[in-house]
Amino acid sequence: DGGITQSPKYLFRKEGQNVTLSCEQNLNHDAMYWYRQDPGQGLRLIYYSQIVNDFQKGDIAEGYSVSREKKESFPLTVTSAQKNPTAFYLCASSDLTSSRETQYFGPGTRLLVL
Amino acid sequence: DAKTTQPNSMESNEEEPVHLPCNHSTISGTDYIHWYRQLPSQGPEYVIHGLTSNVNNRMASLAIAEDRKSSTLILHRATLRDAAVYYCILTKSSGDKLTFGTGTRLAVRP
Numbered sequence: 001d002g003g004i005t006q007s008p009k010y011l012f013r014k015e016g017q018n019v020t021l022s023c024e025q026n027l028n029h030d031a032m033y034w035y036r037q038d039p040g041q042g043l044r045l046i047y048y049s050q051i052v053n054d055f056q057k058g059d060i061a062e063g064y065s066v067s068r069e070k071k072e073s074f075p076l077t078v079t080s081a082q083k084n085p086t087a088f089y090l091c092a093s094s095d096l097t098s099s100r101e102t103q104y105f106g107p108g109t110r111l112l113v114l
Numbered sequence: 115d116a117k118t119t120q121p122n123s124m125e126s127n128e129e130e131p132v133h134l135p136c137n138h139s140t141i142s143g144t145d146y147i148h149w150y151r152q153l154p155s156q157g158p159e160y161v162i163h164g165l166t167s168n169v170n171n172r173m174a175s176l177a178i179a180e181d182r183k184s185s186t187l188i189l190h191r192a193t194l195r196d197a198a199v200y201y202c203i204l205t206k207s208s209g210d211k212l213t214f215g216t217g218t219r220l221a222v223r224p
Contacts, residue, residue, distance in 0.1 A: 035214075042201065042214030042216050042217060043158070045211050045213075058211065090157045090158070092157070102160040102163070103150075104160070105157030105158050107156060108155070
């Protein structure tokens, strides 16, 4: 089935540790996005990429890094510089050639700090 | 960026229609109106979008005011599975980032 997969579903981080969240899509979409969601809040954009080997900062990029070496993959690293990383992380993709302009979301990764 | 305003929460009875309002008084002529919904502990999913004319699909209908300063998402027969947070979002073009507010939390009573 076509879609977006995120792994792991739950992730625990120790203080001072970097962790990487995986996002893969087989929809052949050009654009991919990472969002963060805190309890009771809407989603906030961390990074996005519209083409391989290129990406832009979103509204809350500090403490995060990304790479886009392949069209289907857009991993997010939460670095030790992110002081409050506990949140629900959502990856999305979209087809820039489509008139529908729809973003498709993965099931999310919940990150907890120990 | 143009902003949207939605009620924090609404309730509906199962099998009845639901009208979810959204105000966007500063919308520009090229802004598209999108609706997404998020079920508990899941990622958001696309519901519907439009520019000027009313739109229908298998999930819902979107009614857009003539002056485009407001819109209404219509669920024709609410089911328990429609209980979710509904987000009204404006975008300018394909690939534009989505700016999520806090949305409207819809509760459906059996």
